[in-house]
Amino acid sequence: MTPPPVAGLLLAAGGGRRLGGRAKALLTYRGRTFVERAAEALLDAGCGPVHVVVGAAGQAVRARLADAYTVVANPEWETGMGSSLRAGLASLDGTGAAAALVALVDQPWVGAEAMARVRAAHRSPATLAQAVYGGERRGHPVLLGAAHFAGVARAARGDQGARAYLREHAGEITLVECGDVAAPDDIDEPGDLIDLPQ
Template sequence: MEADAGGSARGAQDRPAVGLVLAGGQGRRLGLGAKALLRSGGASLVARAVGALRADGCAPVLVVVGAQAEEVATEVAVAGGVPVRNQDWASGLASSFRCGVAAVPADAARVVVTLVDQPGVGADVVARVLGAHRPGRIAAATYESVGDPHTGPRARHPMVFDAALAREAADLAEGDRGAREFLRRRPDLLDLVDCTALGSAADVDTPEDLHLLGP
């Protein structure tokens, strides 16, 4: 029995992980339209996010679109991703998380969740977190520059969920909190993966953050 369980776990890990990019927001504080369409290094942020996930073998790569859905969906398709329409995108990040998780194939073993507005999250970061993930758990990137001196490192994206746990987290998601409530309730399931040397969780949220896009 133990050998069979181990073989089952290895088989699940061997199957391609499903990628999930949350890209439905309008970027109101930035004021430049959908952040997914901002360009960095000659490509849109959404194309970069899809590329980072595909480079590490994620298949399919689902991208939740909302604001400027037609334009973003075109970028997604060209990059090799699959657009997923969220009609309720204006209600906050949680609706995009729920919408994306609902589109994950029923036989998926793992789901890699990332945000479209973090240009410092590339394929190297995705690979490290994927490599650290264990069945039945959640692995999340952490970065030295993001934390609290009293509580220590914080879980940031990308996050790799056992698919069943992704569905549980989506059920609890509200407003702009995504998986935060689930992680608060079940910290015992979380493994933090130091990605400081590989990237950054800094997001493009206001005009002061535009330097993160680079040339």
């Protein structure tokens, strides 16, 4: 029997306010846009379907994505990551997904290997799993079993995403070490672009 799918959910709606208004999804790393690389990594990690939540520069971001992905528009993207997470989880209704692996578009050093590790922690719709780096620093990707979708959506506000919900359910989270294959650093300010090969 084929196990129920683990969907990939890529949050790619940010407008890069601290980057001078450059949509993070359209930044490039090694010749490809962040959104292309991250969406492909979710597929390579075994996720399906893969839904990509867009907001800032939505049309340009959509144009970069192949037909393999479902693009979800978040008209409230300026209110923060929480609205993108809610839109993404809502878009999974009817897909049969037993869980969602949530990744952020502005973390170019988190690739398919780390995503596959966290995805592999999936056991049931009640599963919660999270990448940890160096045994201490928790980050993305995060696996949310479908039983948690409604609770996460209710708690997701502003730029917090699932943070408050995960804090409340800390004892249920399976931590997956990814520090040997990825780095959770995100791209927030112009200085962060210095070490990014174009």
